[in-house]
Amino acid sequence: MAKLQVRGARKAYGATIALKRGDMVLESGEVHVLIGSNGSGKSTLCKIISGSVRPDAGEVIIDGRPVTVTGPQMARELGIGIFYQELSLAAHRTVAENISLARLPANAGVFVDHAAVGATAERYMAPFADVLGDGFAADTPVVKLRADQRQLVEIMKTLATEAPVLIFDEPTSALDSAQVERFFDVLRKLRGEGRSIIFISHRMDEIFAIGDRVTIMRDGETVTTMALSDADHDMVIRAMVGGQEALIATGNADDEGTRRTGKTILSVQNISGPGFSEISFSVAAGEIVGFGGLHGQGQSSVLRALFGASRRQAGTITLNGTPYTATAPRAAIRQGMAYISGDRGHDGVITDRPILENVTPVHFLRNRLTFAFPGRLRAAVLPALQALRTKYATLSHPISSLSGGNQQKIVIARWLTDPPQVLLLDDPTKGIDLATKTELFALIRELAEKGMAIILYSSEDSELLTNADRILVFSGGAIARELTGADRTRYNLYHAAYEAA
Template structure:
């Protein structure tokens, strides 16, 4: 990390930042200083106030108390545009692109090149966008493509790039890697390095703890809206960081419990797949026993999410799928659910929840017939039933009447898992189950997954975090180019072995 001049006046100074909501003090007298070219990690559990602080610094919400100074001069912004005029840019966790606009329009925004008399020069716009797309590793994306047709991680890279290209004085990153591949994360690292070299100060939030050690000079820890610790990144380790975040010692998150590898009697097969073939999958053969957790690993584009979607009835396929020995035809998600197969999707906010509905309504959605009487909803019974699930799965909220969109990522993910578990699952497919989830909630989700397996549910875990796969899986299956290319026992799996297997298969396919 580049050194910064400690004697120079701070580029940005925030003092006494306080923000209250009804019944909640989101921030309580928080202070933060940033210097040119410095990278600061903002650390804390969901609900600690991290995102609220970034939104205040970026002019999206106003503090109730406190001051912000740029180069020693007090500032107060009435909008994000005003903050951006001062050089403060926020790259938010949520993907911010306009689906109906082209890639070039999203990238260039108000800076679209124009001809005489104000007409947009679309050829020049395409050239500028093409140059930028190539520089961020999106050479496969056309500048004229409608942005809504891009994958989630391509949209995320696009939303990052359109802010980074402005070369802001302060760049605020809120979970920028939540939906990125390993290669895209490397490109993001390079972009951040370029920004810092030009004097941009960085504030960085992530749930992938290693990123703090890769990118930042120091870390600032928030808990319950208060600043509780600050340290140079080189003077703290991952365990120390977690302890400061949660206020207690936590068992190492990715440490594999010894009991997972104890010998167990043979279990009946819950899911059997034979010759599964789609537009992107080729001859998949796979079995998962009742109570077994199988991890699916592989590089981006290997077919993991396609497999998940196909098992949930989202894509047409050839081949055979059987649940508990009985063949099933999965022509739709409804058929998959009736067969006992459920999917926790990668993008929970768009595909797993209705954010404007309450916890109870989201939980009851797949099971409302079981809670209703004669086809008529019973609100009191639905509430009592949902409260039972809230307690069982540790969903933290004042009540089940709370709107799902107001909850943290970890609690939202618990709702998605709980709504399927309430139906009596046989097969649970988890696609990136802890994306955008803090370390405390991550540990809780691991316990939930393992408890469902202990009840006899067959579990498939797809994750780009290999440590997560190795922590949870009884068996690891590796995919490459739409095929299963190898497997190993969970206790024998290493990051090196999984990566080597995936890359070796990739090279063979290219040959």
């Protein structure tokens, strides 16, 4: 009898379908790998199993019995522990307190048993003793730890649940090779004890090193499950790609070659900074350069550094042949840079303010305006709003009155009112509907045809393959491969990303 089964799980957020059909069978005493490209539904499936997301359809079966996982507490009671991609540590609590956070031992059911907390910490730290690094101790506040050390604490916290079913969603992303091998030793021991483990990773060598079977997801659906002993790297990647190996870009090789022979607008040489190193590339007038690869490999960090939102530590940048030294967004804007983030809540909208105030700040800055004349401002922003087919009642309404897609259009119109020389797009369509995406990319191609230089990072591979003239595949904060012309295929994109990882 399988330890855990998921049948026909489905989850949608409005018009966005995060999971069309998730199926999985997890046996006792196995490490079951879950793999798929960005947005394939892996994390959503795991969140359904762990109770942090309620499915719209489907069932979860544990030990042959259908269960309703109503929340994380219910999942723990059912014997499910999970490591999330986004760490859930209490930064100002100690390592020991974080490890026991899910179930703090108490004296008389009231006071925390600090001796028991310390003993638990020592127990789960012991297997990692020689790879913890300097400054790591049971009484160290988590806020003082490095990224790899914090990730180890999260792993220990998950192990401390003692759950029969453990889910690890990209647990090795910040670990070095020695730390990964020690973690795998722990997983092998748990597997030998009959525990059941779901393991998500984008590193192909890890998948084959630790996994027994692999379930492959594509476009929100489970497509196949196979024994890793009967598979190889190429077989797994082809299953991820399916029948979509051919070039699907809208342009052809001749168009791309013509654009690349145009005037170089932006030249980047050997820049390094937090999350990336030794990055070099150029963008010509009228060219769309794509940043591809797995999520979190330095793409967004490079874009933010170009915009002056984070400091670069080395390298040179030229804009139209002259040195570009913007160390803050204000200076970048005045030199002709624009940055559009998909995280409109954090980097885009000015909450609780009118639409007009949200769409005009860049126009104010670029034109060095001192006084606001609403009539003139409306006339200035209307062409960009109309080009994006933005729906709103009046510009005096609060931006919160708009749908998510129209809020993002307001953010985009902010930058296009006074067209920039270089447009930096940081996953700009995240969380917006298909119709809005289509309109946005039609506009992006139109801007490129008018000579704008554009850099596009997207977590959706199809957006890059459909719109980018070249794709720079990132891995570990560096450019692993450049895909041009007929090499711009889904297979090559996956192969470059996963093999490099």
